[in-house]
Amino acid sequence: MITIIARFKMQAGKEEEALQSTRKMAEAVQANEPGALAYFAHRSQEDPLEIMFFEVYAGDDAFQAHAQTPHMAEMRSAFPQLFDVSQVKVERWERVGGFARPEAG
Amino acid sequence: MITIIARFKMQAGKEEEALQSTRKMAEAVQANEPGALAYFAHRSQEDPLEIMFFEVYAGDDAFQAHAQTPHMAEMRSAFPQLFDVSQVKVERWERVGGFARPEAG
Numbered sequence: 001m002i003t004i005i006a007r008f009k010m011q012a013g014k015e016e017e018a019l020q021s022t023r024k025m026a027e028a029v030q031a032n033e034p035g036a037l038a039y040f041a042h043r044s045q046e047d048p049l050e051i052m053f054f055e056v057y058a059g060d061d062a063f064q065a066h067a068q069t070p071h072m073a074e075m076r077s078a079f080p081q082l083f084d085v086s087q088v089k090v091e092r093w094e095r096v097g098g099f100a101r102p103e104a105g
Numbered sequence: 106m107i108t109i110i111a112r113f114k115m116q117a118g119k120e121e122e123a124l125q126s127t128r129k130m131a132e133a134v135q136a137n138e139p140g141a142l143a144y145f146a147h148r149s150q151e152d153p154l155e156i157m158f159f160e161v162y163a164g165d166d167a168f169q170a171h172a173q174t175p176h177m178a179e180m181r182s183a184f185p186q187l188f189d190v191s192q193v194k195v196e197r198w199e200r201v202g203g204f205a206r207p208e209a210g
Contacts, residue, residue: 003147005110005157023202030204040203042108044196052110052198054159056209091149093157097128098145099135100210104161 001037002063003093004055009084012049018082019043021075022051028071035062038105051083056095106142107168108198109160114189117154123187124148126180127156133176140167143210156188161200 010018022041029039035058044050057063066072079085115123127146134144140163149155162168171177184190 003145003159019201026203037209038203038205040108040205041201042198043201044198046196053203054108056205058208091151093147093149096124096146096148098131098143098158100143100145100161100205102207103163104142104210105205 001095002057002060003095004053004057004063005091005093006053006055006088008051008088009047009049010051011082011084014082015049018051021078021082022053025071025075028069029066032069032071033062033066035059036066038100049084106200107162107165108200109158109162109168110196110198111158111160111193113156113193114152114154115156116187116189119187120154123156126183126187127158130176130180133174134171137174137176138167138171140164141171143205154189 019041026039026041029036036055037058038054038056040054042052042054044052055063055066057066124146131144131146134141141160142163143159143161145159147157147159149157160168160171162171
């Protein structure tokens, strides 16, 4: 299992369109990637332009497959119009404990 | 619903004890805080000293209650021996989309 935190900023003035693209992305991941176990998009409460994805994959294969999907290609192509490409940060994490209740999903 | 990302560093040489304390904390949250919907502890794959909690609360009340629990008081008291207190960062996020499958928990 791999956990990814990806964060980046929306272009000012493009917030609604950018948020819509993150929701569409999450729907495509849910429909097409059984190895994506969780995929949540968030907006910062401190910086209204900042977006953070919390992603859990069954393993490295599932994470590599995610990068190769048509919906990821579509997101990449729309990315520079909606987001600040200079500020993308991706981190990999190993889960060491914890839980989720059904209401979390 | 509120999502929290809390990150901080373990003291070098105290990693095993520090990881054990994060697992114990997660168990106490699961057993005692029904308003904590998800609570995952992680270790960075890039920086072996870095810890990140991903926490989801039903609302602000549940998050405030979390800070007042006996297990949080215990963690606070042990914190300086196991973690670098100068490097704690806590961020609040609003979920804007996404999903979790049962296997994620």
